[in-house]
Amino acid sequence: xFSIINKRILxxxxxxMFLVQTGVxxxxxxxxxxKYEKTSGISGNANSIGSDTMNxxxxxxxxxxxxxxxxxxxxxxxxxxxxxxxxxxxxxxQFGPMSREMKSKEIDAFEKKYGFKPTAIRTSLDALAIFAxxxxxxNCLTMEQADAIFSKTRKRGYEKDIxxxxxxxxxxxxxxxxxxxxxxxxxxxxxxxxKGKVLKKGDYKNxxxxxxGSASVVQGITEDKFAIGYSGIGYxxxxxxxxxxxxxxxxxxxxxxxxxxxSKKYPLARYLNxxxxxxxxxxxxxxxxxxxxxxLSYEGQEIVAKxxxxxxxxxxxxxxxxxxx
Amino acid sequence: MSQMSYFKKKGDPYIFAAGMGLIISLGMVAWxxxxxxxxxxxxxxxxxxxxxxLDDGKKYLGEMxxxxxxxxxxxxxLKNGNRDLYGIDFVWMDDANIVSSEYPEGAFTFERMEYxxxxxxxxxVNVENQAVTAVDGDIVSKAxxxxxxxxxxxxxxxxxxxxxxxxxxxxxxxxxxxxxLEIDRADRTEEGRALLERYRKEANEMxxxxxxxxxALNSELEKLVIKDRSIFLSVRxxxxxxxxxxxxxxxxxxxxxxxxxxEKSWHYMGKLWEFVADDPREAxxxxxxxxxxxxxVMMVILMSIAVVxxxxxxxxxxxxxxxxxxxTRFIRLSVNNLAGVPSIVFGVFGLGFxxxxxxxxxxxxxxxxxxxxxxxxxxxxxxxxxxxxxLTLPVVVVATEEGLLAVPRANKEGALAxxxxxxxxxxxxxxxxxxxxxxxxxxxxxSRGAGEVAPLMITGVVKLAPTLALDATxxxxxxxxxxxxxxxxxxxxGFQSPNVEAAKPMVYSTALLLxxxxxxLNIVAIYVRNNLRKRYKSSTF
Numbered sequence: 001x002f003s004i005i006n007k008r009i010l011x012x013x014x015x016x017m018f019l020v021q022t023g024v025x026x027x028x029x030x031x032x033x034x035k036y037e038k039t040s041g042i043s044g045n046a047n048s049i050g051s052d053t054m055n056x057x058x059x060x061x062x063x064x065x066x067x068x069x070x071x072x073x074x075x076x077x078x079x080x081x082x083x084x085x086x087x088x089x090x091x092x093x094q095f096g097p098m099s100r101e102m103k104s105k106e107i108d109a110f111e112k113k114y115g116f117k118p119t120a121i122r123t124s125l126d127a128l129a130i131f132a133x134x135x136x137x138x139n140c141l142t143m144e145q146a147d148a149i150f151s152k153t154r155k156r157g158y159e160k161d162i163x164x165x166x167x168x169x170x171x172x173x174x175x176x177x178x179x180x181x182x183x184x185x186x187x188x189x190x191x192x193x194x195k196g197k198v199l200k201k202g203d204y205k206n207x208x209x210x211x212x213g214s215a216s217v218v219q220g221i222t223e224d225k226f227a228i229g230y231s232g233i234g235y236x237x238x239x240x241x242x243x244x245x246x247x248x249x250x251x252x253x254x255x256x257x258x259x260x261x262x263s264k265k266y267p268l269a270r271y272l273n274x275x276x277x278x279x280x281x282x283x284x285x286x287x288x289x290x291x292x293x294x295x296l297s298y299e300g301q302e303i304v305a306k307x308x309x310x311x312x313x314x315x316x317x318x319x320x321x322x323x324x325x
Numbered sequence: 326m327s328q329m330s331y332f333k334k335k336g337d338p339y340i341f342a343a344g345m346g347l348i349i350s351l352g353m354v355a356w357x358x359x360x361x362x363x364x365x366x367x368x369x370x371x372x373x374x375x376x377x378x379l380d381d382g383k384k385y386l387g388e389m390x391x392x393x394x395x396x397x398x399x400x401x402x403l404k405n406g407n408r409d410l411y412g413i414d415f416v417w418m419d420d421a422n423i424v425s426s427e428y429p430e431g432a433f434t435f436e437r438m439e440y441x442x443x444x445x446x447x448x449x450v451n452v453e454n455q456a457v458t459a460v461d462g463d464i465v466s467k468a469x470x471x472x473x474x475x476x477x478x479x480x481x482x483x484x485x486x487x488x489x490x491x492x493x494x495x496x497x498x499x500x501x502x503x504x505x506l507e508i509d510r511a512d513r514t515e516e517g518r519a520l521l522e523r524y525r526k527e528a529n530e531m532x533x534x535x536x537x538x539x540x541a542l543n544s545e546l547e548k549l550v551i552k553d554r555s556i557f558l559s560v561r562x563x564x565x566x567x568x569x570x571x572x573x574x575x576x577x578x579x580x581x582x583x584x585x586x587x588e589k590s591w592h593y594m595g596k597l598w599e600f601v602a603d604d605p606r607e608a609x610x611x612x613x614x615x616x617x618x619x620x621x622v623m624m625v626i627l628m629s630i631a632v633v634x635x636x637x638x639x640x641x642x643x644x645x646x647x648x649x650x651x652x653t654r655f656i657r658l659s660v661n662n663l664a665g666v667p668s669i670v671f672g673v674f675g676l677g678f679x680x681x682x683x684x685x686x687x688x689x690x691x692x693x694x695x696x697x698x699x700x701x702x703x704x705x706x707x708x709x710x711x712x713x714x715x716l717t718l719p720v721v722v723v724a725t726e727e728g729l730l731a732v733p734r735a736n737k738e739g740a741l742a743x744x745x746x747x748x749x750x751x752x753x754x755x756x757x758x759x760x761x762x763x764x765x766x767x768x769x770x771x772s773r774g775a776g777e778v779a780p781l782m783i784t785g786v787v788k789l790a791p792t793l794a795l796d797a798t799x800x801x802x803x804x805x806x807x808x809x810x811x812x813x814x815x816x817x818x819g820f821q822s823p824n825v826e827a828a829k830p831m832v833y834s835t836a837l838l839l840x841x842x843x844x845x846l847n848i849v850a851i852y853v854r855n856n857l858r859k860r861y862k863s864s865t866f
Contacts, residue, residue: 287501
């Protein structure tokens with residue numbers, strides 16, 4: 001019934017209007033992903049509380065979304081993925097961006113409050129990278145080695161602790177240099193993801209320097225030639241390089257390119273999710289729904305690529321759009 | 326030996342040590358200021374573009390950024406921009422591999438709305454399907470003409486969009502009401518169904534009423550948009566890749582290698598103004614910081630409004646009314662200790678008391694229709710200001726007490742002897758004389774409050790606030806809104822932004838701005854204090 005207006009012209013026009021100039025950017029968004037179509041009647045306020053990794057993404061999406069709906073205000077807070085579930089449960093946020101899956105404890109708490117499970121919408125792909133200084137001659141690490149560098153428990157079972165670059169297989173001036181490790185603070189989803197995926201839930205070494213932001217991990221490595229650290233691949237700068245990873249000793253090494261991530265050859269990929277409260281008995285708030293539709297549109301996915309993350313493959317987008325209906 | 330002990334008695338070594346201490350601390354302050362000044366102000370200067378050719382034939386065009394020496398290796402960092410083509414803005418190269426570096430006249434820097442700077446050469450100017458290439462004469466002035474036209478067109482686009490927004494706003498709001506009712510399943514009750522029905526009818530009528538104007542505006546917009554998109558520059562990078570830059574997406578472009586010192590200074594002023602007066606772009610890593618300046622100043626003002634009356638009242642009671650004894654001594658001790666409590670503790674208190682308790686209760690009383698979406702039960706500029714007011718309260722109390730103590734006893738007793746009541750004496754004699762002390766407290770409070778970030782992070786600061794706390798929509802002052810703050814901006818841009826290399830200079834500039842604002846606020850307060858001092862000096866006796 002909201003009608004004459006949007007059906008006739010708006011859809012086509014707006015699709016033309018805000019098409020970002022398509023350059024040969026790093027990763028191409030699948031052109032089959034539907035373009036965003038404006039509807040009418042979208043205004044109001046909302047809050048987003050959660051991941052700091054997704055902070056920039058949310059901000060950029062909002063900038064784009066407000067071009068269609070100037071009357072929308074969304075306030076974005078990004079203090080870490082762990083802040084998302086309480087905010088959704090308290091009702092202080094409508095969007096809970098998280099750079100990891102919700103833990104079963106968090107889902108239980110959610111279910112206790114609402115009586116149904118939270119809906120997680122996959123918005124983009126992020127590959128976690130292990131960064132080293134740009135002059136570091138090392139090209140590839142196995143997951144066992146990575147575990148032995150960052151963990152004191154070595155749950156992957158590498159035979160010895162890796163303390164110096166010599167232990168990791170380098171010679172010359174590097175052999176005797178101790179490895180200095182950088183990581184994220186424990187509120188961040190990146191910390192949790194790396195711990196689960198690489199350390200197999202083991203414990204980090206005490207020497208890992210915990211940084212307040214992904215960018216400061218990269219900064220730390222840039223300033224220290226003998227450093228290594230993990231953070232989102234989108235944070236790469238000219239001062240660091242991404243190490244290729246091998247699933248186990250003797251396996252092939254793969255870099256964090258889009259093809260390798262989508263084909264799951266690169267082991268450290270994850271989805272960045274937007275969690276929402278989607279009651280089975282009530283219709284979804286159109287503001288929330290349209291925002292998610294925008295995120296899952298061609299335009300929204302282009303923003304993902306622009307911010308240094310990886311856009312979703314076509315079939316994942318369609319699956320997620322299905323969840324909204 | 327005896328000479329030594331004489332020196333010791335005279336105290337010379339201690340004077341020397343004290344002097345050295347002063348020099349070291351002043352030196353460190355000066356050093357910090359110089360670093361921030363150099364890095365913060367240097368950022369806006371247009372740098373020359375250098376074209377570097379390496380021995381493997383690779384060519385780069387960009388701004389020389391940093392040099393680093395590592396044993397016998399010398400490296401240079403070049404900002405070669407073009408993020409949409411290359412992925413990263415910067416490149417490191419070994420000086421030993423550089424075959425030649427030149428400063429080509431025709432190289433241009435394009436500052437863009439998206440993807441950062443572009444460095445390259447202009448190949449052709451396209452305006453509404455007409456291309457002008459370098460063969461046809463002065464291509465640069467044509468490019469500037471096209472730039473003007475593009476921005477004019479873009480302004481018209483924005484204007485038309487605004488008209489459409491204004492036209493449809495009532496309808497949009499009504500439709501929002503309808504969808505909120507639908508979410509709440511209002512159609513389950515008779516009443517709700519009737520209301521929905523009425524709203525829907527209203528919406529329909531509204532739509533009919535504006536349809537004609539809407540369609541006209543829309544077709545105008547369509548034309549403008551097509552025109553806007555048809556004005557672009559064809560540019561080529563130094564390694565021969567071509568790209569079309571839509572001119573309305575270019576903020577400015579210039580050829581730094583051709584610019585003289587005056588042109589560069591002019592350009593510099595423009596950039597500086599943009600930094601202070603514009604909204605941020607590209608997730609805060611580019612553009613200006615105006616909302617953050619606004620938020621910082623407004624928060625400090627709100628804080629001052631809250632802290633001064635309370636601090637002064639507390640000090641007056643403590644000093645003039647309360648019976649001096651163990652209790653007042655204990656209170657004074659507590660107040661002094663309060664000044665030493667870490668600021669994050671105040672933040673947690675603000676979160677628990679102001680936001681959850683006070684804000685939550687107000688929400689239940691006044692805004693219960695909006696729950697569970699909180700109105701005041703979430704961080705906002707009011708709660709952040711009050712938290713900071715608590716944080717700075719001790720400073721104001723202590724300074725005011727100093728001021729009160731400095732009022733001569735004779736004046737006070739004189740007033741009482743002439744028949745003034747105690748309150749009259751305080752109002753007419755004590756307070757005016759203590760005013761400079763109170764203002765000193767305010768100055769200290771401002772200095773402390775403006776630089777504090779930790780408590781704000783949990784009481785209402787956000788990375789990007791879409792609206793200011795003061796605007797033209799009723800009720801003009803929106804104390805419940807979240808806000809941006811320069812201190813948090815520094816933290817966020819420095820630690821959280823991807824592409825941190827390009828964002829780093831922003832951190833220095835923002836830090837410099839924060840320092841300048843604190844100094845400015847202080848100067849204003851000091852000026853007021855000195856004026857007051859003069860006035861009361863002449864009026865007492």
